[in-house]
Amino acid sequence: MTVTAPRRALASLTGLSVGDAFGDQFFPLAGRGLDPWTATPPGPWAWSDDTEMACSVVATLIRHGRVDQDALAASFAARMDVGRRYGAGTLELLEKVRDGVPWRTASVEGFGGNGSYGNGAAMRAAPLGAFFAGDLRRAAGEAAASAEVTHAHPEGVAGAVAVAVAAAHVATPAEPQRPDLFDAALDHLAPGHVRRGVEAARELGGVTVEQAAARLGNGSRITAPDTVPFTLWLAARYLDDYETAVRACAVAGGDIDTTAAIVGGIVEARAGGAPDLWRRRREPLPDWLGHHA
Numbered sequence: 504m505t506v507t508a509p510r511r512a513l514a515s516l517t518g519l520s521v522g523d524a525f526g527d528q529f530f531p532l533a534g535r536g537l538d539p540w541t542a543t544p545p546g547p548w549a550w551s552d553d554t555e556m557a558c559s560v561v562a563t564l565i566r567h568g569r570v571d572q573d574a575l576a577a578s579f580a581a582r583m584d585v586g587r588r589y590g591a592g593t594l595e596l597l598e599k600v601r602d603g604v605p606w607r608t609a610s611v612e613g614f615g616g617n618g619s620y621g622n623g624a625a626m627r628a629a630p631l632g633a634f635f636a637g638d639l640r641r642a643a644g645e646a647a648a649s650a651e652v653t654h655a656h657p658e659g660v661a662g663a664v665a666v667a668v669a670a671a672h673v674a675t676p677a678e679p680q681r682p683d684l685f686d687a688a689l690d691h692l693a694p695g696h697v698r699r700g701v702e703a704a705r706e707l708g709g710v711t712v713e714q715a716a717a718r719l720g721n722g723s724r725i726t727a728p729d730t731v732p733f734t735l736w737l738a739a740r741y742l743d744d745y746e747t748a749v750r751a752c753a754v755a756g757g758d759i760d761t762t763a764a765i766v767g768g769i770v771e772a773r774a775g776g777a778p779d780l781w782r783r784r785r786e787p788l789p790d791w792l793g794h795h796a
Contacts, residue, residue: 508564508633508634508635508636509561509564509565509634511633511634511636511674511772512561512564512565512630512631512633512634513561513630514633514771514772514775515629515630515632515633515670515674515768515769515771515772516554516557516558516561516630516768516788517771517777517782518629518745518767518768518769518770518771518772518775518776518777519553519554519557519626519627519629519630519764519765519767519768519771520550520553520554520557520764520767520785520788521548521749521767521771521777521781521782521785522749522752522760522763522764522765522766522767522768522777523550523551523553523554523626523760523761523763523764523767524548524549524550524551524554524760524784524785524786525544525548525749525753525763525767525781525785526749526752526753526759526760526761526762526763526764527548527549527550527551527759527760528544528548529753529759530759530760539750539753539754540750540754543780543781543784544784545784546783546784546785546786547784547785547786548781548784548785548786549786550587550785550786550788551587551588551760551764552583552587552588552589552590552593552623553626553627553760553761553764554587554764554788555582555583555584555587555789556579556623556626556627557626557627557629557630557764557768558582558788558789558791558792559575559578559579559582559627560575560627560628560630560631560649561630561631561634561792562578562791562792563575563578564630564631564634569645569648570631570645570648570649572606572648572649572651572652573606575649575652576600576606576652577600579597579600579652579653580597580600580601581601582789582791583597583601590621590623590725592613592614592619592621593619593621593623593653595613596609596610596612596613596619596653597653599612606652606653610651610652610653610654610655611655613655614656617655617656618654618655618656618659619653619654619655619656619659620654620656620657620658620659620662620726620727620728621654621659621725621726621727622662622722622725622726622727622729622730622731622758622761623653623654623659624646624649624650624653624654624659624660624662624663624727625650625659625662625663625665625666625727625730625731625734625765626666626761626764626765627649627663627764628646628649628650628662628663628664628666628667628670628765628768629666629667629669629670629764629765629767629768629769629771629772630670630768630772631645631646631649631667631670632646632666632667632668632669632670632671632672632674632769632772633670633671633674633768633772635667635671636670636671636674636675636772637671637674637675638671639668639671639672639675639687639690639691640691642667642668642670642671643664643667643668643691645667646660646663646664646666646667646668647660647663647664649663649667650662650663650664654727657693657695658695658696658697658726658727658728659727661692661693661695661696661697661698661727661731662697662727662728662730662731663727664688664691664692665688665691665692665697665701665731665735666731666734666735666765666768666769668687668688668690668691669684669687669688669735669738669769670768670769670772671772672684672687672688673738673742673769673770673772673773674772674773683705683739684735684738684739684742685701685702685704685705685735685739686705688701688735689701689702689705695728696727696728697727697728697731697732699728700719700720700728700731700732700733701731701732701735703718703719703732704719704732704733704735704736704739707719707736712737712751712754712755713754713755715733715736715737715755716733716755716756716757719732719733719736720732720733720757721733721755721756721757721758721762722757722758722759722761722762723756723757723758725758725761730757730758730761730762730765731765733755733762734752734762734765734766734769735769737751737752737762737766738765738766738769738770741766741770742770742773743773743774743776744770744776745767745770745771745775745776745777745778746776746777746778746781748766748767748770749763749766749767749770751766752766
């Protein structure tokens with residue numbers, strides 16, 4: 504049976520949201536003593552801004568068949584729930600958009616006029632890649648468009664491109680002599696910190712999760728270069744094992760909900776795998792997505 508682009512995106516969104524919600528359980532005091540390799544905290548698991556913004560991406564793609572930047576910006580602003588712990592930069596930007604400032608202006612005003620290179624554009628990009636499976640160039644271009652709405656810095660854009668291309672790559676049926684996940688992403692990355700990090704991830708080989716995080720970063724700096732290379736390394740290593748891939752994010756520490764969202768979205772785009780128990784413990788996705796899901 505042929506899987507449609509919307510169904511691929513929604514499947515990846517499931518993996519993203521479950522990973523986000525699972526990772527979020529290790530931030531509260533009650534979760535800090537849990538063994539991330541074995542613990543399955545009691546539900547419900549609340550998801551964060553990672554999932555809320557990814558839902559807007561998926562809804563926009565289903566409605567328009569592409570990233571309509573104006574529609575996406577409007578959705579981000581209208582759907583923003585400050586209780587989901589948005590980053591300060593994104594919160595300020597979306598409040599400006601709500602007040603009528605054009606997103607093109609607001610996006611480049613932040614961070615001294617350089618735009619953000621945080622990991623926020625990357626965290627929501629996997630379902631976009633799944634939507635455009637089979638067309639990695641299109642996935643890269645649409646990911647860049649989705650990133651520009653909130654993350655105008657080239658490194659913020661590169662993070663989204665890398666994640667989207669990785670998801671598009673693994674969601675594409677395997678072909679002989681197909682490049683690996685790293686090479687697929689690198690084919691669409693311009694020179695810069697994200698690219699160098701992905702190159703380093705490709706060369707790491709069989710190190711431990713902790714060693715990989717020490718070398719590549721674990722998202723603790725909340726930047727794309729400090730987040731994306733490690734998530735691609737995890738996705739490549741545990742591509743057929745969703746649970747281990749997401750648990751490894753909690754083992755590594757740092758920005759756990761975001762790394763788990765990215766890894767979960769990529770791995771789920773391949774062939775599913777989010778445990779049924781985890782899906783049940785994740786709180787439902789927002790009602791406004793209901794007619795798409």
